[in-house]
Amino acid sequence: MLKYLMRRILISIPVLLMITIIIFALMEIAPGDVVDYFRSPDLEMTAEAEEALRERFGLNQPPTVRYLQWLANVAQGDLGFRFTDGEPVAQVIGRRLSASLLLMGTALAIGVLVGVPLGVFIGQRQYSFWDFSLTGFSFLGISTPAFVTGIVALLIFSINLRLFPAGGMRPVATEATFWSTVHHLLLPSIVLSLNFIATFMRYTRFSMLEVVRLDYVNTARAKGLTPTAVTWRHIVPNAILPVITVIGLSVPTLVVGAVFTETIFSWPGMGSLYLEAVRGRDVPLLMGMNLVIALFVLGANILTDVAYAVVDPRIRYD
């Protein structure tokens, strides 16, 4: 297993390099740069001022030189400064990543804790009232975008009922506490989790239905095991494998963040930061963010493989 992990990590290095080259190239091809972002229709900018800005941001250097400089800095642990306000990229990403992990992690946890058991529940009751009802809900959950559910949730729970704050991570007029953070976190994470719940429930149901009719399950039943024991000892451990893949594939979304939800709830996470970086043509920030996201995606894939081995003793990587 250890050998397998080492091999996977070593393979990831050229993949990461490729990703950074592609992102850098895409930014080069995209029209406009940070100087164009700074131009204002209200203020004049002379050719000299434009040149001074390009000089400051190093945009006068050839793309290959800029990329290699960036790579050399990254190798020394320096992600540089963001163009638009000069803040260190690592600092910005660290702050935004923790906000996204908190929001998306909570949403994912709710999705797993609610979606998987519901999937198990309806997987055993095919074509029942509960199956139709919850499957209908899952279609609604998957097809309704977060910016719709978010706005509706805010209108009902923040404006009409005034049960939850209308956005932000903490109160601004008073000190932040653990409970005030939970209070701010609940509504956006529930809104985000709706999609996770629906997805995980659908996959679990489908996977349960595949396993529930297999011979070894019938054998277990014939041996006189209780339905609960059959479900949790024989069906769920086997049915959960494809669901782990789906959950594993959802992990990168923790890092990328949810642009719409973060925007509607004024949650300062990675999703809204990514949008800001693209709008500002902020190359150092975009490169840093993509590096972090790529690391998480590769890490999530490796972790999914490990989780497979833990859940299913038949799987060995050595």
Add this chain to the structure above:
Amino acid sequence: MWNRRLTLTILLALLLTLVPVHAQDAGGGGTLIGAFDVGPGGAPKVIPFMDTAGRTWLSKIFSPLISWNADMSALEPQLATEWSSNEDSTVWTFTLREGVVWHDGEAFDSEDVVFSLNLALNPDAATNFPGFSSLSRESVASITAVDAFTVEVALNAPNPRLPFFMIFAWVLPQHALADLNPADYQTTDWFFTNPVGTGPFMHDEYVADQFWALVPNPNYFRGAPKLDRLINRYFADETSALLALESGEINFTYVSGDVALRLQEEGTYQIYDGPSGVTNYFIFNLRNPVFQDVRVRQAFLYAIDRTAIAETVLKGTAAVVPCIGAFPSMWPDASELNDYAYDPAMAADLLQQAGYDTAASYELVTYYNNQFHLDAMAAQQAFLAAAGINIVPLAQDVPTYNSYFYTGEGWDISYRGVGVNVGNFPFSFYEVGGQPTTDGAPLMGELFPELQALIDAARVEADADAYLGLLQDICKFQNENALEGYMWTAVRFGAGSNDLQDFYWFPAAGGGPYEDHAELWSVGE
């Protein structure tokens, strides 16, 4: 006895002069939470000079020498109480306010102003734009502290409008920043963690991406503010800020015209409004021979019912303009202007006279993406199509648009906005080298000697009335020649909760700064 009483009185008077004049009890007026950086206030960047907007908030901490007055109709003294120039406007003298202290208790004087103005002109410092507005280091001969409260700025060429440029020059504390390398202004966190200004409020707490809280400055030169705390909460967009306003979490935000009208009808909010000072117009690329014909340009104006769009599509939140000037003071008498009233027959006739190809189609590029402008563009497209002019609106993000617009190539017509006021007229669009273009020609693509003569005269005209007269002549020339497709200037709105008292907001371009008397603001019954 009399002598003792006189001596005691004199001693008492002397003692009183030693007590800081402005030190007063601050606070008691509640906490005001606003979304000051949504809308025209600008992005939540907080480093002065680097910020092209957001001055509504910056002016709570820092002060310039001069600002706009409350409605942008004239200049208002801030750290400078008086200003004057020599006859040819090459030497300007600024008299500074005495008795002002920085937030950390140090005394303010002319050395701080000299330091700040030099910093603003230093290309190594965090300036994205040339100095204070459009000045460059080369245009300033010297900045000198004549005495503790007098500063002299000598210029290499006459500039009668220099005081208007001082609006953008924030005064920073030399004692706190002198040791900082100018190049490090781009990365210092001093402005977020430990800013020291002379404004009405002092730094309290800054949480990146979320909010910035201030407390009153008891020594503010206009008197101690009434508020206990002033908080700027950051929102990614207008909708989120509006939801926070409606849920009672914030007291103020910028709102778009349609929302303002709805809130006004509900009667549960105080609505603040004022002219944006931004003119929306079509700029024709005169490198294209089709648009060099004045009849074609005039046909665009006759073909569009601008008044109907302003009244119906824009719901009365915009006023039609006759030229680039956004304010009536910049227009000549109506009798000297063509109002280009909606006349599709006239438009068709002019197009025919000009030999315009009605099968041709032109992209109307813009950086506007909000519904207000997109609806207006759809209406413009429909009116023009009815007259035989085919345009295809194309909205892009700002960097993409800017990446080619200023080269003067790759576009034929653009729908855009420009901030125009008497102190900052966009002369450079009409001049060679005024904006960088690939062929060195003016952005418009053509020179107009008569217009250039008016611009040259206005640039050096020191008399305010004569200057305004020249701006009106420029307006008349633009109107006659339909130099651009002048549309409208929008009214902008802010919405505040009903418990706001003595609160003032004005939609000055870039947030001002303007005199809003923040020291008088309070929240409560």
